[in-house]
Amino acid sequence: MTDDVLDKETSVSVELTESGVKAKAKSRTVAALDRLGGNLSELLNVRMERHVTRERAIITGEKKMIEAAVEYGIDRLKKDPDFAERVAEKHLRKIFHRQDNKDAVLVEAIEDLRHDPLTDAEAEAGPAELNPEFMDRFERYAEDASTEELRQKWGRVLSAEIRKPGTFSRKALRVVEELDAQTAQLFERLCRSRLENVFPKSLVGELSFAEAASLVTADLMVDPGAAGQIRQSVLMKASDERELWFVPLGEYAIAFQKDINLGQPGAAGTGPAAVLRSNKDNNPVLPVYVLTSTGQAVAEILPNHRREALLALLGKLRKYWPHEDILALEWMPSVSSYQVSEM
Incomplete structure (x- = not known):
């Protein structure tokens, strides 16, 4: 039986025709939605379903708070209502914020897949679910994605991983997080001329020493050396x-x-x-x-x-x-x- 007290139905096979994502039993998209705590209908109708999201989070959070209180000091919570209220509010506020961030990242991923749908070959290739290690790390980044820019960035990371599982290693995720704005802008400009894993020099011109060094240091480009x-x-x-x-x-x-x-x-x-x-x-x-x-x-x-x-x-x-x-x-x-x- 599901732990979700507001939604007792669990979808194993679903086709997201509106969003352009075809997801059957082995869908990585559905697995990612499930892992990050998203509900598809809520994510595609965020404003209409905000109340349901809040209510579900409150119920889940209260349940966890009660369980935690039993272990770590239910007596004090009973004797000091003000303290209990402060703890509950702080805990639930943190839960709301993190889930809001994850929901927003999921929306961005679905929008990216809608804009550039998976081919049938992409949808069927690879494992049924995304790598657990990737999802562990990705979830932490998604929880902290509190700005529109960050949500778009991590949403595109998720959609790229859904298209081709194994694209993002631990190092690649770290580079995405740590890349400075100047190097990111340079790399984005060069990628307008990317063909597979190369930038033709006739399209991007000769990079300055500083430009090449910044890309090499960020582990985005192989050192061209003196000979090119x-x-x-x-x-x-x-x-x-x-x-x-x-x-x-x-x-x-x-x-x-x-x-x-x-x-x-x-x-x-x-x-x-x-x-x-x-x-x-x-x-x-x-x-x-x-x-x-x-x-x-x-x-x-x-x-x-x-x-x-x-x-x-x-x-x-x-x-x-x-x-x-x-x-x-x-x-x-x-x-x-x-x-x-x-x-």
């Missing part, structure tokens, strides 16, 4: 037997004709070095900055601009090389392969 970093290409055959230089970029990829004119090894070819280079074997490589695994996790709570970033990169490349030399590809889950995209 590149995304390598591999030679592959297309379905029509053409040989192409293939540069994978997560859900997207770029392919170059095998005989593309890159100039001498190590030279910039017909375009600036920051757009495309050739390596010592005269293969095309893309100059980039590389994110750490923590950086990738933190990037998942930011808006998805990857399609726009790919279009911007194609625009840079096509300034210097013919359109027919460069192909854009998109990952198609239905066939588990990249397909040429008309971009």
Whole structure:
């Protein structure tokens, strides 16, 4: 039997069609709602259900206070009503505040999932519930999310973890909490040009020493070193037997004709070095900055601009090389392969 004295029904299988979240028996969304103490109908109708929330919290809190009083001094509570009232008010006020914060974080997570719904593959992949260790740590952060900014941030963390369980390690959660405003703003700006785990240099430009150092120190970016970093290409055959230089970029990829004119090894070819280079074997490589695994996790709570970033990169490349030399590809889950995209 449920401990909730105001709601005796427990939902095991539910479809949140209004919010865009499809949740069946193994739903991580429902598990997170249950763990953080949220009630779906209350969260989606917060103002209308505020009275019910308060009443439920009061009843639950009073029950806990009575149980605690038995152990730690019920005699004093009986003999000193003023003391008992102060203890109860302080305790319940703290409970209200923490639950209000958690409820607000849950609302933000559901809104994020509504705006960017899970695919069927995302909904079915992974475990039935979120990792208990993640939820233990996340709940503490959610309880302290007393501002709109914090609630939005932790709501996006939860929705990202629901989409892809295991995204946020202990370190990633700590980085989200501790990231200073200046570094956060820089990282958010760079993520508008993110493609998988890299920032193409042609889109973000050369970072200053201070900018790179702040991102490396925050464990968001791999130290680029003096020589910089590149995304390598591999030679592959297309379905029509053409040989192409293939540069994978997560859900997207770029392919170059095998005989593309890159100039001498190590030279910039017909375009600036920051757009495309050739390596010592005269293969095309893309100059980039590389994110750490923590950086990738933190990037998942930011808006998805990857399609726009790919279009911007194609625009840079096509300034210097013919359109027919460069192909854009998109990952198609239905066939588990990249397909040429008309971009």
